[in-house]
Amino acid sequence: MTTVAIPYHSGYGHTEVLAQKVAEGVRDAGQTAVLLKIESASQDFAPFIEEITKADAVIFGAPTYMGDVSGVFKVFADATAGVFFSGAWKDKLAAGFTNSHSFAGDKGHALASLTILAAQHGMNWINLGLAPPNVTAAERGPDALNRVGSFLGVAAQSDNASPEVTPPAGDRETARLLGERVAKAAVRWAAGASAAA
Template sequence: MSKIAIVFHSGYGHTQRVAQAVADGASAELIAIDADGNLPEGGWETLAAADAIVFGSPTYMGGPSWQFKKFADASSKVWFTQGWKDKLFAGFTNSASMTGDKGMTMASLWTLAMQHSGLWISQGLMPANTKASARDAINYVGSYGGLMTQSPSDASPAEMSKGDLETARVFGERIAAVTTSRAA
């Protein structure tokens, strides 16, 4: 069985819910970046052993959280030895606005994966972009390069869109399928 690790930071709990939904779909292990930007004990070893690494961060001010950025900068030690070369990567982000410049965060996650000589797994879903589409539809936010979700700034994590969480679970299934097929 392929090993998938999700390394993420969540400031208010919304991104953690997305990470859990992706993990549910992918049967992945979660590695939470703490409020100081550090991984838990054994986190780097888990990432080294993973076949696929999924990055997750909220979008704050048009980019990843500083805590995620601290992790990304610390990964330069792995980069120097090309320790993650040819691993599979994917990513996700959440913000309060429907767009909220989430594309910039996704570009940062993708660039980090490319810096590590990785291979990127796309969302693999068509968007829900017709008049009949409801907010709880799969891929309502309409992302292709990775998972994007939206949570109103005054909504608790429990109030997140069921469609966004289902999109996250389906994205996790895609990550698992691609990772398994590559290992075969």
């Protein structure tokens, strides 16, 4: 069984909803999800780094604040520098998800930051793999998959309301599908590595 680590920060609970759905997708694929909630910039990240090092794949999650990942997530990312120098995450699979209030909000920039973090570590990025809906109001409703139209990863949108009701069902399902996609890819990746050995 492969393991997918999901390190994430959630300031108001909306990104945590996505993290839970990503983990559900990993489990739906028959694999193990390890949720790693980043609580604050001052916490000890060593246990998280250890879990990610043991995992077969990682799915990073952070809200988009001011056009980029949250500052708390960035502190975690900076704390992975020791792993960068050792190369311990090289060739792992990686993916990402983000969330913000607006439909755009420069979520693409936040996802690019997650992609670059993975690339710095020599990881292999798994994109969302879902086409966006057609550009009609009926097809771009709250139940639509990839309704914001992102390709790098999940880009969800949440209103200023409780995480119990937002992000909507389509964004939640998009996150679940990302978890499932990465878990299945990790199984194939591990099988290929075994065959090559």
